[in-house]
Amino acid sequence: MFDKVVIVGVGLIGGSFALGLKAAGAVKTVVGLERSGEALARALQLGIVDQAYTTPEQALRGADLVMIAAPVAQTPAILAGLLPWLEPHTIVTDAGSTKSDVVANARAVLQERIAQFVPGHPIAGRESNGPDAAIPDLYRGKKAVLTPLPENPQAAVDKVAAAWRQCGAIIHVLSPGEHDKVFAAVSHLPHLLAYALVDDIANKAHADLLFQYAASGFRDFTRIAGSSPEMWRDISLANRDALLGELDAYLAQLQGLRACLADADGPGLEAVYGNAQRARRAWIDAIEAAEKPPAQESGTE
Amino acid sequence: MFDKVVIVGVGLIGGSFALGLKAAGAVKTVVGLERSGEALARALQLGIVDQAYTTPEQALRGADLVMIAAPVAQTPAILAGLLPWLEPHTIVTDAGSTKSDVVANARAVLQERIAQFVPGHPIAGRESNGPDAAIPDLYRGKKAVLTPLPENPQAAVDKVAAAWRQCGAIIHVLSPGEHDKVFAAVSHLPHLLAYALVDDIANKAHADLLFQYAASGFRDFTRIAGSSPEMWRDISLANRDALLGELDAYLAQLQGLRACLADADGPGLEAVYGNAQRARRAWIDAIEAAEKPPAQESGTE
Known part of the structure; x- marks a missing residue:
């Protein structure tokens, strides 16, 4: 009390x-x-x-x-x-x-x-x-x-x-350092990516047409781009080193996917997409398993 | 009938x-x-x-x-x-x-x-x-x-x-061409980006720790990475030219944000984040305005 x-x-x-x-x-x-x-x-x-x-x-x-x-x-x-x-x-x-x-x-x-x-x-x-x-x-x-x-x-x-x-x-x-590495990957980078996509689209000449056809997938993907720009500017700068590391890894990943696309490499695309789908499913299953029974609190302290 | x-x-x-x-x-x-x-x-x-x-x-x-x-x-x-x-x-x-x-x-x-x-x-x-x-x-x-x-x-x-x-x-x-350009930007690219992020994280040595701390923002951002990998491989290949164009624009956008981060350029980050937040809000407001009255159907045919 x-x-x-x-x-x-x-x-x-x-x-x-x-x-x-x-x-x-x-x-x-x-x-x-x-x-x-x-x-x-x-x-x-x-x-x-x-x-x-x-x-x-x-x-x-x-x-x-x-x-x-x-x-x-x-x-x-x-x-x-x-x-x-x-x-x-x-x-x-x-x-x-x-x-x-x-x-x-x-x-x-x-x-x-x-x-x-x-x-x-x-x-x-x-x-x-x-x-x-x-x-x-x-x-x-x-x-x-x-x-x-x-x-x-x-x-x-x-x-x-x-x-x-x-x-x-x-x-x-x-530890503070562990915390910052983890959240650079699972929170700070996704925020940067979502802001980047919405800004990219908003700056196009035909932005109005594009937004007209954006649907629920886009809405969910960009939900975090509704967050406070000042707050996320500060977070990005405060965790700059870890965020740069994650961003560079992601840029390398995108370059790999770009090469698959340019080469019409279907199996290469499917390998990444499939691995992502499986990993996300396993993660969602783990969340859902942890959520029942709902009242149980099992901290890792 | x-x-x-x-x-x-x-x-x-x-x-x-x-x-x-x-x-x-x-x-x-x-x-x-x-x-x-x-x-x-x-x-x-x-x-x-x-x-x-x-x-x-x-x-x-x-x-x-x-x-x-x-x-x-x-x-x-x-x-x-x-x-x-x-x-x-x-x-x-x-x-x-x-x-x-x-x-x-x-x-x-x-x-x-x-x-x-x-x-x-x-x-x-x-x-x-x-x-x-x-x-x-x-x-x-x-x-x-x-x-x-x-x-x-x-x-x-x-x-x-x-x-x-x-x-x-x-x-x-x-027109078919207009359709493909629009959806490359607002649907196909976000799918590729979401798959890329989950695969990127899943391939890290400490993936389990990272997924443990991924929260609702990550869940929404990656929801579309739960989609069928075969279907999205096919879509990516079928709309390859438009998707490559959108991916290249997005990569340039990320390089710009990377430079802001590396230079600790707070105003540069905030400009992108703030523009994105405003554009998304305007879009959500327009969707919500269009949704009421709920029964009205005003097609653009």
Whole structure:
């Protein structure tokens, strides 16, 4: 049970974390902290937060847990703003989509207080953003990846894990570097590819005709291109090395398929398409097997 | 009202066409025609077809309309098999995902009977295949693109359009070449890209770890990689020239994004991501506006 949880960034991610804790009866007071008053007012109105502040001093007083749910590029400035008011018992965590850069920035800002920072990343999202998109069940059955630091006391890690479990999430643990390599491949690259395709089509002279015939396959393929451009610019830059590696591997793959096409090499195309279909089916089967029984939580912690 | 409709290929596409006509009370008898007895038996069992044949002679006797719903590479062999038994009043159409190659093959096979062939392509699908996946509403509110030939009498085009309208589809008309360019961009290229990504990941040494963290964004992005590899090999080859053009444009786009990443060019990335997000939003808004009022059908025929 938390007495006071502070949410820095009361949008979809931070708001849903607050609502999840509230729905579980796991928190007495949720405090919202933002520089902008508009989202704060909406979060108060929606019952996501009980108190709202635009400056940290009062917000942090007596806080058990601080969740930073803001674009990763803002993390160092946010941490620097919190630091003067950070009480020794308060644990800070985040929900940033990249971890190596967040950890490096946190070390630089927090210095010897780094032990109080337990980095994390919930694997959940929706197409819409802002406090109005927040829902209590966003994390139910989803993974929350923690990338604890050697300096973190186990009790601090446990506290963050407990909060995520109250939201219904399943705890996974990776190192920051492992995390970033994995998500470069399965999340950051697909986002870049989807944005690239929509921009490519939108810039063609006959874009209107093309979009007229785009159907459900295109809609699903490009759903992630509906995400915030600023957020994904920051993620792309924050995880640049790993993303470049994945992009280069993918470009080599496309060049191979281009050669198959140019040579009318049907078996070559079918080998790639068939392997992909089988791998995806095995993956979907594994997801579906893991989803039943639905209430079971089997973390890999 | 059709007395007798013949479905060549009683899978998802042909089966749903049959069920749509039946649900509308628009056909007296639906006949299934396949070389393989297994799908035919299932289609009979499911009530998709009323009669089933593995050879064309009896199947075609007195048919008003023949729908070829088979992989595009099989179209010439199917047409050659039908030709000896094709009665002068029978109209043949197809549901192939490419049109220029189908038309060229149809001309070569049917010769002076080409006037009886009205090429088409319904823009609808599901992740699953086969007769069990067929549903009467698959085409409701979806586009059916016809690419009529100069030789087609208007009555023949009208007959095919009427059948699709009975299934709830909205008729669009393009030339075969226009059709292939459009679908290379909005369908064939995304399929190739999705297959390429899943195969790329599946071939990595740590594929299991990667798939473990792939989430809903990856699932949607790669949904079309669950499609039949044989079918998409055939489509890729049948529409090779247009697909190569689109792939090359996309590769150039990715090289541009790679340069932005390598240079840590945030504004460059954001320009592409932001343009893509805006274009996708405008497209989704247009789709949603077109979908209400839901019952209205405003074809561009």
